[in-house]
Amino acid sequence: MEYDIKDVALYLRKSRGEEETDLDKHRHILVELCEQSGWRYIEYSEIGNSETIEYRPKFKQLLKDLEDNMFDAVAVVDYDRLGRGDLEDQALIKRVFRDSETFIITPEKIYNLVDDSDDLMVDVKGLLARQEYKAIKKRLTRGKKLGARQGKWTNGIPPFPYVYDPSRKGLVVDSESHETYKLMKQLFLNGESLQRISFHLNNLGIPSPKGSTWHDNSIRRILIDETHLGKIITNKVEGSAHKNKKTKDLKYFNKDEWIVIENCHEKVKTPEEHQEIISKIKVRNKFAPAARRGAFILSGLVKCGYCGYGMQIQGKNQKQDLIKPCNKPDPYGNRCSNRGNKVETIIRALLIELEQRKFELEEEVSTPQSLINYDKLIDTTIKKIEKVNKAIKRIKELYEEGEYEKEEYQERMDDRKLELNKLQSDLTDYEILKSKQEAMNNEERIKRYQSAINVLKNPDLDAETKNKVLKEVIDKIVYYKKNTGDNPKIEVTYK
């Protein structure tokens, strides 16, 4: 078949009495039709089965998009799916299809409503010459805004193993990267963990897309990406989270508002492989230990001194909680070997630290400091400013009354303005110094350390409360213990 069609909308709607499985069947037929013909397509599938356009939101959207000249054709399993509703609906459908010169494609026929005889099957060969010119013209008028909907890649850096091909404004597969992609996909489908795949690739010396080492997260992102199914997904977000860009606020669209354009570039995985990947990843998430933030006294606070990762805690009750040994692997799979410990031991060391820190602060506070009374300075400066302003007003009045020559007036004015500037900059300085002096107030800190100490020592409080209080005071506890015989060491960073 040779007619000039590139962009197709699939419209799916159940008839009364049909099931979800019928819709799947219809989808399969239409997708097959598009793939065989090499058409890009976007799906519009209705949830309800109403005949009336009023209650078919997807169809209303489709009509709007047709008016925007987005498609060359709409594919349906049979003509009736567009609507057998009242005459008014029928007329609307005809008008939109005719005005936008959009074909209606069914697996058996192609309809062209531009011809007066609506239900006439279009003679495909005769149509070509006439339509070719029209189709090209129509495509050229499609706005730049619709670029993404035409299968052009507008989503930034293409996911591995794709690269951007400027000549077709789309994605092509990089053959060398493709080998790596196939390897990671196969390893994962064979049951390897994301982490083990990352070790494998790193040990093979294959660089990650950013030129460094692979990590489980980067592999997961690539494996679940739907771009690899030949799709481009847009309309996921609108605007920008960037503070300094003058765009709309970031807004996430619901999945049913995403625009998915199929058949845009070469596929590197099948839908079946994709399903298997997704379900494997879901199963893993289910069994991964839940992030038990704040469940233990030291949750989220202890970092490994050798590799910097957070150390895991295993708990039974507060007395028997354990810091698990760190065996976090580096990108090549070599594991860290920080030893574990009893949480109780760390807390004892932490209490000594807190007492020490509190003592130091108390020393500082008791050393008499020459505190400057900025409030008073600010007050007098404001009064001086008021005075100068009055003087300026007076100078103007005297000048208007003819008391000064222009030259003298200017001189007096300049002096006063200089004075005013100086006072205003003094005022700003005092305000800054005042807030700094307040921030340096150690007494507040001492109070907080003391309350952390009290809370830690209180056997009646639960772990969550203790964890919360500690997190207000402490940024992190860096922990070291290399060999069994070594004394553990901690370094505390305060907030």
Ligand SMILES: [Zn+2]
């Ligand atoms: Zn470590």
